[in-house]
Amino acid sequence: MELLRNAVRPYAWGSRTAIPELLGGPVPAPHPQAELWLGAHPADPSVLMHGDGAETSLLEALRADPYRHLGPRCVQRWGGQLPFLLKVLAAEEPLSLQAHPSAEQAAEGFAREEGRGVPRDAPERNYVDPSHKPELICALTELQALAGFRDPQRTVELLEALDVPALDPYRVMLAAEPNADGLRTLFTTWITMPEPAMKAVLPPTLDGCVALLRRNGVWSSSPTPSGDFRAPRGGDFRAECRVILELAETYPGDVGVLAALLLNHVVLASGEAMYLPAGNLHTYLRGTGVEISANSDNVLRGGLTSKHIDVPELLRVLDFSYGALPVQRGEPVGPHETAYRTLAEEFQLTRLEWAHGESTPMCLHSRWPQILLCTQGSARLHSLDGGSVTVRRGGSVWLAADDPEVTVCPGPGPVQLFRALPGLAPLPAHLGPSFGSE
Numbered sequence: 001m002e003l004l005r006n007a008v009r010p011y012a013w014g015s016r017t018a019i020p021e022l023l024g025g026p027v028p029a030p031h032p033q034a035e036l037w038l039g040a041h042p043a044d045p046s047v048l049m050h051g052d053g054a055e056t057s058l059l060e061a062l063r064a065d066p067y068r069h070l071g072p073r074c075v076q077r078w079g080g081q082l083p084f085l086l087k088v089l090a091a092e093e094p095l096s097l098q099a100h101p102s103a104e105q106a107a108e109g110f111a112r113e114e115g116r117g118v119p120r121d122a123p124e125r126n127y128v129d130p131s132h133k134p135e136l137i138c139a140l141t142e143l144q145a146l147a148g149f150r151d152p153q154r155t156v157e158l159l160e161a162l163d164v165p166a167l168d169p170y171r172v173m174l175a176a177e178p179n180a181d182g183l184r185t186l187f188t189t190w191i192t193m194p195e196p197a198m199k200a201v202l203p204p205t206l207d208g209c210v211a212l213l214r215r216n217g218v219w220s221s222s223p224t225p226s227g228d229f230r231a232p233r234g235g236d237f238r239a240e241c242r243v244i245l246e247l248a249e250t251y252p253g254d255v256g257v258l259a260a261l262l263l264n265h266v267v268l269a270s271g272e273a274m275y276l277p278a279g280n281l282h283t284y285l286r287g288t289g290v291e292i293s294a295n296s297d298n299v300l301r302g303g304l305t306s307k308h309i310d311v312p313e314l315l316r317v318l319d320f321s322y323g324a325l326p327v328q329r330g331e332p333v334g335p336h337e338t339a340y341r342t343l344a345e346e347f348q349l350t351r352l353e354w355a356h357g358e359s360t361p362m363c364l365h366s367r368w369p370q371i372l373l374c375t376q377g378s379a380r381l382h383s384l385d386g387g388s389v390t391v392r393r394g395g396s397v398w399l400a401a402d403d404p405e406v407t408v409c410p411g412p413g414p415v416q417l418f419r420a421l422p423g424l425a426p427l428p429a430h431l432g433p434s435f436g437s438e
């Protein structure tokens, strides 16, 4: 059981307030702070802070003693690597339009680029590691995203509502084939559009969005009520139009703005989560969340970014199935623990919470590697071998598979911690490995 020090990634879309506030630094920070990485990804591993002032990179600690830190099941399955990467993600501006590869695509793409001798840190490198990157994001504040393709019938209605002659050929194209094939055709047409053609379509589309908002008598910037996206029928596309205009303002002339017309607009309330499988086209627009994914940084981008874009490679990995993504509120697995389930064997995420006045301790006994991240209040962790640490808001703790049982004693509430562990670990893991699926 050791406290962690974690790296902050300063991507341009990041917030100057959310992560600095969480970590107790000066607010606003002089530069955007986009992501806090908790884990052992080679690009930015966390550091174990031993009580005596000494520090070790978590990556090096895993290499030196994989069985102690990861346990035999993880070593067997992932060869000495921590299978998940936990992040706090804080978006002030939209991220790039992106998708992540499947396990086979990642292994093949990584081998291909290694074979061609593309340096791992080259800007044009797509596959920086050989792993897939399914991900789950749980909102800490209201979090807006575009994720997955909208039902094409509904997109045809949106294009009709925009009433822009320059969009007619594309609306007709999708209406003739309102399925995954039609989405592939239209998305490919837009994302590969030469600049002159795009210049003929994008500005009138933006005018159409403005006109729709005016027609609906709403030209204010009042926030979208959470949950709008779940009752799309009969809706008036105001939220969709606002998003398109905001994207165009941040990324003027970017074909990704047109492509965004095809995606579901999702608003997650605090505590709600969604799981993004391989091939899902998505971008986070605004908000703060805890993200957990396989231990990978493989991103294929299609627009809304100044970073490297590889459209043919993106088209190879994209999944054109459509429909709203399920929003998870989590399921209780104990008096103070709520779990978000995923299809990934690499990770799962649970939320530990104590309200003001609640003080029942909770025992963590799992024999799996775990990271605890405190997002509210504080807690004192007592190890069966006598050690103890206090974790405060923004702080995090590494629990090795071989560590003795740990008891979490909440401070004065409310207290909230997130707990990351491999998807293979049975839940509730604090009942020990003899419980459940093992």
Ligand SMILES: [Zn+2]
Residues within 6 Å of the ligand: 098, 100, 135, 282
């Ligand atoms: Zn992503």
